[in-house]
Amino acid sequence: xxxxxxxxxxxxxxxxxxxxxxxxxxxxxxxxxxxxxxxxxxxxxxxxxxxxxxxxxxxxxxxxxxxxxxxxxxxxxxxxxxxxxxxxxxxxxxxxxxxxxxxxxxx
Numbered sequence: 001x002x003x004x005x006x007x008x009x010x011x012x013x014x015x016x017x018x019x020x021x022x023x024x025x026x027x028x029x030x031x032x033x034x035x036x037x038x039x040x041x042x043x044x045x046x047x048x049x050x051x052x053x054x055x056x057x058x059x060x061x062x063x064x065x066x067x068x069x070x071x072x073x074x075x076x077x078x079x080x081x082x083x084x085x086x087x088x089x090x091x092x093x094x095x096x097x098x099x100x101x102x103x104x105x106x107x
Contacts, residue, residue, distance in 0.1 A: 043084055051076035 055072035056065075065073070 047077055047080040047084075050080060 051073050055069050055076055
């Protein structure tokens with residue numbers, strides 16, 4: 001035998017509670033996704049500006065990239081992403097224990 005609530009008011013209250021919590025979780029998840037997208041756009045923009053400034057001269061005669069410019073851009077982007085990943089990994093090792101401690105602390 002299973003338990004059945006006797007009133008529709010309880011059902012409505014329970015439904016609202018559960019749906020509100022799910023909605024809050026979805027909203028928080030959506031906000032995190034948007035934050036991650038914005039951060040990656042920011043990283044890509046910084047990489048583009050940095051590498052273009054370094055590898056492409058202000059005055060150029062040809063509409064296409066030269067081999068040297070293409071190699072420079074490729075290496076610059078690889079180094080930029082390598083440095084970004086290293087910094088992100090280091091930062092996460094510093095902040096994850098703090099976040100875990102904060103979550104474990106009694107409220």
